[in-house]
Amino acid sequence: MIDYNKVLSSKCRDLKPSGIRKFFDIASSVEGVISLGVGEPDFPTPWLIRNTAIKTLQQGKTVYTSNSGLAQLRTSVSGYIKHKINADYNPDNEIIITVGGSEAIDIGIRAVVNPGDEVLVVEPCFVCYTPIVTLAGGIPVSIETKAEDNFRLTAKALREKITGKTKLLILPFPNNPTGAVMERHDLEEISEVLKCTDIMVLSDEIYSELTYTGNRHVSITEIDGMKERTLLVNGFSKAFAMTGWRLGYLCAPAPLTEQILKIHQYAIMCSPTTSQYAAVEALNSCDSEVKKMVDEYNIRRRWLVNAFNEIGLDCFEPQGAFYVFPSIKSTGLSSQEFCEKLLYNHKVAVVPGDAFGDCGEGYIRVSYAYSLKHIMEALDRIRIFVNELKEKNFL
Amino acid sequence: MDTIIRLLKQNARLTSRELAAMTGLAEAAVEEKIKEYEQNGAIVGYSAIVNDDLADKDSVTAFIEVKVTPKADCGFDDIAKTIMMYDEVESLTLMSGAFDLAVTISGTNYKEIALFVAQRLSTIDGVISTSTHFFLKKYKDKGIFIEDEQRDERSFVSP
Numbered sequence: 001m002i003d004y005n006k007v008l009s010s011k012c013r014d015l016k017p018s019g020i021r022k023f024f025d026i027a028s029s030v031e032g033v034i035s036l037g038v039g040e041p042d043f044p045t046p047w048l049i050r051n052t053a054i055k056t057l058q059q060g061k062t063v064y065t066s067n068s069g070l071a072q073l074r075t076s077v078s079g080y081i082k083h084k085i086n087a088d089y090n091p092d093n094e095i096i097i098t099v100g101g102s103e104a105i106d107i108g109i110r111a112v113v114n115p116g117d118e119v120l121v122v123e124p125c126f127v128c129y130t131p132i133v134t135l136a137g138g139i140p141v142s143i144e145t146k147a148e149d150n151f152r153l154t155a156k157a158l159r160e161k162i163t164g165k166t167k168l169l170i171l172p173f174p175n176n177p178t179g180a181v182m183e184r185h186d187l188e189e190i191s192e193v194l195k196c197t198d199i200m201v202l203s204d205e206i207y208s209e210l211t212y213t214g215n216r217h218v219s220i221t222e223i224d225g226m227k228e229r230t231l232l233v234n235g236f237s238k239a240f241a242m243t244g245w246r247l248g249y250l251c252a253p254a255p256l257t258e259q260i261l262k263i264h265q266y267a268i269m270c271s272p273t274t275s276q277y278a279a280v281e282a283l284n285s286c287d288s289e290v291k292k293m294v295d296e297y298n299i300r301r302r303w304l305v306n307a308f309n310e311i312g313l314d315c316f317e318p319q320g321a322f323y324v325f326p327s328i329k330s331t332g333l334s335s336q337e338f339c340e341k342l343l344y345n346h347k348v349a350v351v352p353g354d355a356f357g358d359c360g361e362g363y364i365r366v367s368y369a370y371s372l373k374h375i376m377e378a379l380d381r382i383r384i385f386v387n388e389l390k391e392k393n394f395l
Numbered sequence: 396m397d398t399i400i401r402l403l404k405q406n407a408r409l410t411s412r413e414l415a416a417m418t419g420l421a422e423a424a425v426e427e428k429i430k431e432y433e434q435n436g437a438i439v440g441y442s443a444i445v446n447d448d449l450a451d452k453d454s455v456t457a458f459i460e461v462k463v464t465p466k467a468d469c470g471f472d473d474i475a476k477t478i479m480m481y482d483e484v485e486s487l488t489l490m491s492g493a494f495d496l497a498v499t500i501s502g503t504n505y506k507e508i509a510l511f512v513a514q515r516l517s518t519i520d521g522v523i524s525t526s527t528h529f530f531l532k533k534y535k536d537k538g539i540f541i542e543d544e545q546r547d548e549r550s551f552v553s554p
Contacts, residue, residue, distance in 0.1 A: 024551035038549050102554070128554045299398065299417040306416035349551075370547075372417075373406070 011135055018127045019355025023339060027349040035349040036366045036378050039176060039323070041241035043296075045278075046289040049240060052281035053274050062273060067265040068257075069097025069249070070276045076283040077249050084208070085219040087227055093254040096264055097271045097279075101206040101235035101248035103264070106132050108202050108231040108250055109168070111260040113138035117167035122153050123357030124325075125172045126204070138167070144359035147316050147327065151180035155189040162193070168200050171220060174207035177356045177365035178325045179301075179318020181211055184218045191223040201230045206248070207321040209239035209290055212298045217320070228253055236275075238322075239290055240282040245275040297322050300368040300375055307379045308366075311386050322369045325353065329362040331389045339364060346381040399428055400437065405538065407441040446541050447533070456485070456501045456530040457508045460494040461516065462523040471495060474521045483511055494526070505529065 005013065027033055044050075068074065074091035081087050089095050098104040105128060113119060115137030121129050123142045130140040143161050145151040153171065173182040182190075194201065201220055208217040221227040235248025250260065301318065308315035308326040315326035328338045335352035342348050353363030368375060398418050402409055411429070415422040432438040447454045463474050471489050475496060479487045483500045490497050498516070502508045512527055533541050 018554050020553040024553055028551050035551070037551065039553065040549055042547070042549070126554075295398075299402070302419050303413065303417045 015131050015134065018131075020127055020351050023349075023351055023355065026340070027343055030343055030347060030349075033343065033347045033349050034374065034378050034381070036368070036370060036375065037349040037351055038369065039367055040243040040369060041238065041293065041322070042369045042371060043241040043293050045241050045245070046282070046286050048285055048289070049242065049278045049282045053278040056277040057274060061277060065097075065270045065273050065276055067270050068095065068261055069271055070273075070280070073097055073276045073280050073283075076280050077251075080283045081232075081251065085217070085222055087219065087221045087232075087251075089232075089251045090254065094251055094257050096250045096257055096261055097276060098235075098248045098250055098264065099268055099271050100237060100246045101204065101233050102128065103268065103271075104233040104235070104248045104250035105129065105202065105204060107260050107263045107267070108233060108252070109133055109138070109170075110136045110263055111256065112168055112200055112202075112231075114167070116165065118163060118165040119167060120158070120161055120169040120199075121357075122169070122171060122175075124151075124175075124177055124353060124360035124363070125170070125356055126176045127355060129170045129172070133170075139165075141166070142357055142359070144357070145175075145178070145180065146359070147314075151175060151178040151316065151325075152182055152186050153190055154186075155193050158190050158193050162197065162199065166197070166199050168202055169194065170202045170204065172204040174205075174211060174217065174320025176207065176321050177323050177351070177353065177360065177363075178316065179321045179323050180316075181213070181217070181320040182220075183215070184223075187218060187220050187223050187226075191220065191226050194229065195225050199229070201226070202233060203230050204233045206233065206235050207238050208234060210294060210297060210322060211320040212294070212301060213319045231256065236279050236282055240279075240286060241293065242275070242278070242282065245272070245278060247271055247275040247279050297368060300370075300372055303372070304366065304368055304375060304379070307383075311379075311383050312390070313386065322367055324366050324368065325360075325363050326366065327363050331386065332393060333389070335361055335364060342382065342385050346385045348378050348381045348385075397428075397432075399425060400432065403429075403438070403441075444536050444539050444541075453503050454501055455503065455505055455508060456499060458528045458530065459498040459500065459512060459516065460526040460528075461496040461498055462494050462525075463496060464521045464523060465495075466521065474519060477519055478516065481511070481515060483508075 027037060074095045077095050078089050078091040081089055109132045113133060113136040117138045118141050119133045119138045121140050121142050123144055133140045141161055143157050145153055203220050205219055211217045221230050221232055232251040236242040236245060304324050305315045305317050312330060313326040313328055315324055318324055331338060335354045339350055339352040351365040353360030353365060399414055402414060402417060411422050411425045414425045465471050466473050475487060478484060478498060483502060484498055485501055486499045488497045500508060500511060512525055516522060517525055535541060
């Protein structure tokens with residue numbers, strides 16, 4: 001008998017299972033669940049994009065592209081970034097087309113982290129940063145964000161965690177799961193701290209198109225002196241409802257991308273060709289489609305924040321992404337208890353906040369990538385559940 | 396289109412309070428807007444979207460293409476206004492293309508509709524011809540699926 005535990009590397013074996021994954025496995029086992037759990041758009045990919053993919057398939061454009069991606073797509077990405085955040089990235093050597101934003105995060109972290117390097121992870125956050133840092137031999141150091149700071153990273157919190165070993169800051173805004181955004185002055189403040197150091201930033205801006213304040217998304221690369229120390233991650237999944245196409249990109253100064261490209265080419269070769277052609281269409285002609293989706297998300301967001309506050313679960317008003325992150329502390333339950341009871345007793349799936357870092361305890365992540373009708377039905381059930389809890393607490 | 400109208404088209408039973416939450420307007424402002432739309436005729440009424448197979452099994456609906464000779468002084472309006480006066484007529488639209496007026500009518504059986512076409516519609520002065528099509532099954536109405544909810548293909552995928 002092979003002892004597979006000995007076969008596995010200790011790094012792989014010791015990796016903590018994902019908290020979202022764990023909860024989804026439970027949710028899948030319950031019949032008749034309505035979910036506000038998933039983090040992907042409920043809209044299909046706009047038809048123009050799908051049709052472009054179909055055409056290129058008909059034309060037989062199915063061979064590998066260059067390692068860094070189709071030149072046409074890199075040029076479009078460069079133009080799009082220039083238009084959106086006024087940053088200049090050379091399509092020839094500063095942009096790598098990746099398999100989703102996920103791969104961009106992976107190769108970005110692997111490229112800069114040496115064993116023993118400390119990596120600052122702003123929490124609550126998407127679940128993949130910490131495990132990737134660990135796999136790269138780095139030491140994840142979490143920085144908590146708090147509701148009273150609108151879940152933004154403050155200069156003070158950042159400064160407290162910087163040591164001589166700090167190599168990288170992972171900056172995920174607009175944020176999953178809180179929906180927080182960093183405004184220009186917030187970014188300026190933390191940039192002041194960073195500019196006195198050699199710390200690099202991996203800025204995951206996958207939700208950059210989904211902001212609702214009326215102000216456009218601001219990237220840290222726009223702050224004076226920051227572009228040269230930033231690895232910018234973005235992708236097509238959230239903005240263009242293209243999750244299954246698996247396409248994203250990494251932008252960084254040429255001396256970095258030239259090296260990072262080696263990891264991408266050895267591991268992946270190149271990103272999916274059909275998706276790359278489709279993505280060109282997305283960037284060039286889908287502004288109005290994106291706007292329609294954003295308008296719809298915004299209606300749901302406003303309604304949900306209001307509904308949670310009415311139910312008595314304090315809800316921070318998120319300004320980006322497609323999640324709300326209400327506090328369930330008033331119920332006296334832990335996030336896990338709340339979510340499990342809600343799932344088993346009222347058949348609604350939401351994700352416990354502690355899946356996104358310890359400081360997410362006391363919160364739940366609720367996705368509004370669902371139709372209003374669906375959201376309203378789920379909230380009816382949550383309202384009944386919370387009222388039951390209140391009655392019990394009074395007795 | 397204004398967001399309030401768009402939302403009411405999807406669900407006319409949304410309350411002013413809900414609409415206020417969705418749009419970020421004050422409840423009073425929403426009520427004022429709706430009143431304004433009702434008064435200026437932008438919103439002319441509210442109705443339920445019904446699955447006739449469940450709500451009224453005996454109901455039969457038909458779509459009738461009508462060709463007419465427009466009148467010199469008032470075009471199609473005169474004939475249209477005559478047709479729309481019948482209670483059986485649910486909707487009436489002037490069309491571009493191969494025929495002029497699209498009429499939908501409902502009755503309790505096929506014969507009732509056939510008689511309406513033969514005795515009332517065809518005999519109107521100016522009507523040249525009619526072509527009647529019966530509804531067999533309705534899949535979607537006003538953007539809403541009649542029988543099956545659209546299935547959510549998304550599974551619990553996550554890292």
